[in-house]
Amino acid sequence: MTTSPQQPLPPIAISMGDPAGIGPEMALAAWALSASADLPPFFVVGSRAVLAAAAMARGLHIPIxxxxxxxxxxxVFETALPVIDLGDLAYTPGEPDDAGAAMALRALELATGLVRNGAASALVxxxxxxxxLARVGFSHPGQTEFVAHACGIAPENAVMMLAGPSLRVVPVTVHVALHSVAGLLTAALIENRAAITAAALQRDFGVANPRLAVAGLNPHAGEEGRMGHEDGDVIVPAVAALRAAGIDATGPxxxxxxxxxxARATYDVAICMYHDQALIPIKALDFDxxxxxxxxxxxxxxxxxHGTAFNIAGTGTARPGATIAAIRMAGECAARRAANPLPGTMPDATA
Structure with a gap:
């Protein structure tokens, strides 16, 4: 399926997530606020019965x-929440089970496939x-790795960026123990993550000349070797290679x-060496x-x-800001890609 920049984009696909978590009610709350938040059309892949029960629990009167x-x-979107229904399932907020995990996996698989074949413009x-998920046969570390695999992308070439109104961050290493980070860091890994980030900021976020701030690993960026050698031996060469490739990178x-x-005004993204170095500042600044x-x-x-938040699922207290932001960002990035396709991907004018 091809779409020219002049044509409306296909809707965004949202996989419901674990039905016992806050995912269903966040999708509902996002639809309820879609007009005021100026969100593009979207649909949910999941259980209509779960969504209806979640709406009732949250006090939302939403046609589904x-x-x-x-x-x-x-x-449908202006008057009701569209759903590709995967079947009935009991709504048990805060009480995850294998049936719910299996539903979440089916939703993820189908939603990813619909975006891959062009029927949907983006995946949330x-x-x-x-x-x-592991209990029902999911073999990937997380959804990121699953989506990368489904797209034929090697895990090391799928880069996680956390973005908010105040900050963008990329962790070079992600879900690993802190004591393992130094041994995993290489100049090639940093270069790869940073180069992919720079290209994505240009293509999907409209940043013509991305500025990358590369964090040091050790306190004071190693202080010339007094507090660790990784900054000088690994990060300095990586930054030099990025600059030689024409990327505006500074650091460590x-x-x-x-x-x-x-400091945040001087760069477009922070390249961080480990999970908490990246996620603590963005969650402090842009949690919602x-x-x-x-x-x-x-x-x-x-x-x-954010995660499933089983402890508050069904209580009506979860805030939908992050889901609304994810839908809005997906729509903006999809629109930029449609307006500026890569060479060889222009739609056929004779079609």
Missing amino acids: VAIAAPDEAAA TGPVAKSR LPADTMFHVQ EGVNVTLGLPIIRTSPD
């Missing part, structure tokens, strides 16, 4: 209409419980002075609007930067 295919969503994934920079307001974006894919994939 089953659709057979994404191209039916636009006609609802939060899942990875341990529960002391991480403790990178995230105040004046943080978006997880997977860079380096042939499709657009975002997700709210």
